[in-house]
Amino acid sequence: xxxxxxxxxxxxxxxxxxxxxxxxxxxxxxxxxxxxxxxxxxxxxxxxxxxxxxxxxxxxxxxxxxxxxxxxxxxxxxxxxxxxxxxxxxxxxxxxxxxxxxxxxxxxxxxxxxxxxxxxxxxxxxxxxxxxxxxxxxxxxxxxxxxxxxxxxxxxxxxxxxxxxxxxxxxxxxxxxxxxxxxxxxxxxxxxxxxxxxxxxxxxxxxxxxxxxxxxxxxxxxxxxxxxxxxxxxxxxxxxxxxxxxxxxxxxxxxxxxxxxxxxxxxxxxxxxxxxxxxxxxxxxxxxx
Numbered sequence: 001x002x003x004x005x006x007x008x009x010x011x012x013x014x015x016x017x018x019x020x021x022x023x024x025x026x027x028x029x030x031x032x033x034x035x036x037x038x039x040x041x042x043x044x045x046x047x048x049x050x051x052x053x054x055x056x057x058x059x060x061x062x063x064x065x066x067x068x069x070x071x072x073x074x075x076x077x078x079x080x081x082x083x084x085x086x087x088x089x090x091x092x093x094x095x096x097x098x099x100x101x102x103x104x105x106x107x108x109x110x111x112x113x114x115x116x117x118x119x120x121x122x123x124x125x126x127x128x129x130x131x132x133x134x135x136x137x138x139x140x141x142x143x144x145x146x147x148x149x150x151x152x153x154x155x156x157x158x159x160x161x162x163x164x165x166x167x168x169x170x171x172x173x174x175x176x177x178x179x180x181x182x183x184x185x186x187x188x189x190x191x192x193x194x195x196x197x198x199x200x201x202x203x204x205x206x207x208x209x210x211x212x213x214x215x216x217x218x219x220x221x222x223x224x225x226x227x228x229x230x231x232x233x234x235x236x237x238x239x240x241x242x243x244x245x246x247x248x249x250x251x252x253x254x255x256x257x258x259x260x261x262x263x264x265x266x267x268x269x270x271x272x273x274x275x276x277x278x279x280x281x282x283x284x285x286x287x288x289x
Contacts, residue, residue: 015059022060029053030069037080047101050077051108058112066112070105077101129203131181132188140202140210144259147214152254158214159221161249162266163191165207166278171241183241190235194228208270210263218251218285225249225281233279244279246270255288 017025033049040046050073058066078098127139135143144160151158165187172180184207191201191211200212213221225247232245248269252262265286273282 014056017056017060019061022056023065026053026057026061026065026069029056030072034072034076037076040080042081046080047077047104050105054105054108055112058109059116063109063113066109070102070109073105074098074102132185132203134188134191134209135200135202137202137204140200140204140212141259141263143200144212144262147212148252148257148259148262150214151252152256154215155254156215157217157251157253158212159216159218159249159251160262160266161211161213161221161225161247162263162270163209163211164246164270164274166244166246166274168207168243171243179241183236183239183243186235186239187232187245190232191228194224194231204263210266216251218283221249221251222281222283225283229279229281246273246278247281248273249281249283251283251285253285253287255286257286 030050030053033046033053036049037044037046050069054066054069054073057069081094081098081101127135129136147158150156165183168180168183171183184203187209188201188203191209195201195211195213198214202210202212204210213224216224229245229247236243248266248271250262250266250269265284269282269284273280276282
C-alpha cells in the first residue's frame with residue numbers, strides 16, 4: 001500500500017476531527033458560506049459548499065447536527081433564491097428548484113449516516129478481541145502508551161498486571177474448546193466486574209490477559225489483584241473449571257519506558273509466579289533511575 005500524500009492526509013484529518021473542533025469548524029464554514037450566498041447573485045449556486053459542511057457535520061458530530069445544518073442551509077437558500085423569481089420562472093418551477101436543493105441536502109445525510117455508523121463499528125471491532133470482547137494487544141499498547149505519557153506528566157504511578165490461566169489446556173483437552181471459550185469469556189467478565197471504568201482489560205494471548213490500572217500505587221494494586229484473584233478462583237470453582245491464575249504485577253513510577261518494555265517486565269513477573277507456586281501474585285515496583 002502506497003503512503004498517503006499531503007493532500008490525502010489533510011482530507012483524512014478533516015474526517016477525524018475531535019467533536020469540539022468539528023463544531024467550531026462547521027459553524028465558521030457555514031457562516032462564511034451563508035454570508036456569501038446572501039450577498040452574491042442568486043444565479044451563483046453554492047449548494048456544493050453547503051453539502052461539504054453537512055457532510056463534515058454528519059461524519060464528525062452526528063446525524064442531529066447534520067440535520068440542523070440541513071435546515072439552516074435550506075433557509076438561507078430560500079432567502080438567496082427569493083429574488084430569482086421572474087416572469088420566465090413560474091412559482092412551480094421555483095419551488096422545484098428549492099425542493100431539489102433540500103432533497104440534495106437530505107440525501108447527503110441519508111447516505112453518510114450509515115457509512116459513519118459502519119466505520120465507527122469497524123473501528124471499534126478492530127480494537128477488540130472477537131471471542132471475549134476484551135481489548136486486543138495492539139490497542140492495549142496504544143492505551144498503555146498514552147498512560148505512560150500521562151503518568152510521566154502527572155508524576156503518578158500506574159500498574160500493569162499480567163495474568164495467565166494455569167492448566168487451561170486441560171479444560172480444552174477434557175471438556176472441549178467450546179467450554180474453554182466460555183471460560184475465557186467468563187474470566188474477562190469477572191475481571192471487568194472487579195475493576196474501575198478507567199481500567200483496561202486486554203487479551204494478549206490464548207489464555208493470557210493484561211490489566212492496566214491508571215493512577216494506582218503498588219499497595220492499592222496489590223489489594224485489587226488479590227481480591228480479583230480470589231474472585232476468579234471462586235467463579236472458576238463454581239463452574240467446575242480446575243484452573244487458577246498466576247499474576248505478575250508491576251507498578252511503574254516515573255522514567256522513560258516503552259509499552260513493550262512494560263509488558264515484558266510484567267510477563268517476566270507472571271512467569272515467576274507460575275514457576276514458584278501458581279495461583280499467586282508476584283509484585284515489583286519499577287522506579288526511574
